[in-house]
Amino acid sequence: AGRTGTPANISFSGSSADxxxxxxxxxxxxxxxxxxxxxxxxxxxxxxxxxxxxxxxREKGGSLQSDPIKVNVDFPILxxxxxxxxAGSGGSGVGLDVGFQMQRDQLRLGAAVQNVFNTFAWDExxxxxxxxxxxxxxxxxxxxxxPQSYAAAPADIxxxxxxxxxxPALAVGMAYDVKPDLTVSADARARFGDGMGLGPKTQxxxxxxxxxxxxxxxxxxxxxxxxxFQFGGGASLILGPVNLSFAGALLRGDSDGSxxxxxxxxxxx
Numbered sequence: 001a002g003r004t005g006t007p008a009n010i011s012f013s014g015s016s017a018d019x020x021x022x023x024x025x026x027x028x029x030x031x032x033x034x035x036x037x038x039x040x041x042x043x044x045x046x047x048x049x050x051x052x053x054x055x056x057x058r059e060k061g062g063s064l065q066s067d068p069i070k071v072n073v074d075f076p077i078l079x080x081x082x083x084x085x086x087a088g089s090g091g092s093g094v095g096l097d098v099g100f101q102m103q104r105d106q107l108r109l110g111a112a113v114q115n116v117f118n119t120f121a122w123d124e125x126x127x128x129x130x131x132x133x134x135x136x137x138x139x140x141x142x143x144x145x146x147p148q149s150y151a152a153a154p155a156d157i158x159x160x161x162x163x164x165x166x167x168p169a170l171a172v173g174m175a176y177d178v179k180p181d182l183t184v185s186a187d188a189r190a191r192f193g194d195g196m197g198l199g200p201k202t203q204x205x206x207x208x209x210x211x212x213x214x215x216x217x218x219x220x221x222x223x224x225x226x227x228x229f230q231f232g233g234g235a236s237l238i239l240g241p242v243n244l245s246f247a248g249a250l251l252r253g254d255s256d257g258s259x260x261x262x263x264x265x266x267x268x269x
Contacts, residue, residue, distance in 0.1 A: 051091030093120025167193030200225035228253020
């Protein structure tokens with residue numbers, strides 16, 4: 001309501017929360033294929049994922065009432081925990097990524113399919129249910145966040161946990177050397193499903209790299225992403241066999257964020 005406004009009731013209905021921690025280890029193999037007009041390469045990554053922690057909650061219709069002041073919370077949640085909880089065995093599975101790349105003169109094309117298959121699933125035995133109910137008002141406060149077995153959880157919360165998996169994703173891209181010191185590129189990515197993912201569900205972008213300064217390479221790009229856009233840029237400092245690279249990006253859309261990266265490499269790469 002602000003300092004002088006009129007108080008209003010607020011509904012919490014439709015609120016949700018998903019949080020998880022997963023570690024993935026992978027081993028990759030790639031091999032080149034020589035052709036008369038250029039070159040191609042095929043590769044694959046076999047990976048193993050381990051789930052460490054999970055929390056999934058769905059609001060069932062809570063509210064904040066202004067007159068009289070009263071808070072109702074109905075937010076059941078499934079969360080990692082219990083007597084048998086082990087942060088190293090919250091879930092596990094095996095997955096496969098495959099990729100392809102080709103080059104012909106100044107043009108390079110690439111494609112990758114992530115999670116061609118992935119068997120990862122959360123272990124129900126490592127989860128406990130908490131009703132997450134509370135009524136807060138003057139003279140009458142009641143809460144229930146006591147842990148219960150997984151079996152007691154509502155069906156929609158269990159379904160939300162089942163849906164938190166690694167869905168297939170497709171990425172394609174191209175790069176073209178307009179001049180020896182200028183490369184333009186474009187890419188498209190799509191994730192097929194609403195499971196676990198660290199980036200936007202869809203992305204279509206373009207960018208460029210300028211190498212006209214011997215010791216400095218500059219990069220920039222803009223992309224349309226699910227519900228918004230992403231802008232990024234970076235630079236590499238070439239010091240003989242040593243390469244120092246910096247990059248950053250801003251994301252605006254369904255979720256806002258920023259990211260930074262620093263890379264140190266050797267051998268002219």
